[in-house]
Amino acid sequence: MEIRADKILVIGANGQLGSELTGALRQAYGTDNVVASDVHPPKENGEAGLFEQLDVLNPSRLGAILDQHRITQVYLLAAMLSATGEQHPKRAWDLNVNGLLHVLDAAVEKKLAKVYWPSSIAVFGPRTPDHATPQHTVTDPGTVYGISKLAGERWCEYYFRKHGVDVRSLRYPGLIGYQARPGGGTTDYAVDIYHKAAEGVPFECFLTADTCLPMLYMPDALRATLELMGADADRVKVRSGYNLAGNSLAPRDFAQSIRKFVPDFRITYRPDFRQQIADSWPKSIDDAAARQDWGWQPAFSLDQMTEGMLTNLKRQKEKVEI
């Protein structure tokens, strides 16, 4: 049998997660072994490297790119998030579920070694126990995004069992990073708040002060992803999506932490339709399965994340102003 070197395709490379994960994968596997792709052209300020324009809803183009670059692993990050999904329910379903099915089918056809696909805390719903939410529990999502992620988890497990596809997934909490802004999520406020603080302007939050949600700093999320994908296959016992926890935080917690670095930071609260989405999600997550199976351990505290976010955002702002 031919043994191929790891060659990775990242789909959705321009997004919040893709912008950072592509760089992390290039560091780990070598720049030439990671092909970035997105439905949009490469970002002007993005890093240099192989890039293909790709709509994941076009399976023949996907197949052609997999062949052309002799891809062995796919990271499928293209998705419509919770708040935007509520504005475009059918489009969200199409992208989030059919996009995944195209990749899983391609994994079978092209005998891909591994597939990564992110799930989310959005698979949970109002009847899910919302403190220390267990790995296996009630899943009654109320958003199209959550419904699509839950269906996707079932498809992943199905393709693993029926076709032997080595597909791996994490149920990400809200992800907080400085390189790219998220688009259309309910946890996006936790990124926006740092941008406002770094600019020295007040922040109006679309959730109430004490709406607690699970959150994770991007460096932890990147490491979790690489650790899960690097684990021996027999250690990956959950083939739907692993619970993953960092810190459980409310807008008030962020504001208090920011004030340690920006003492006059001001925040006001004006909840909108996203409040209802947030209220249906867990407040904290039990990620014991990830810890036991492949050794997951978050590293960053809230204040460490705040310091990292503010330092990097201020640095970015200074660069733009030069």
Ligand code: SER
């Ligand atoms: N960050 C996502 C959202 O808010 C949840 O996975 O939609």
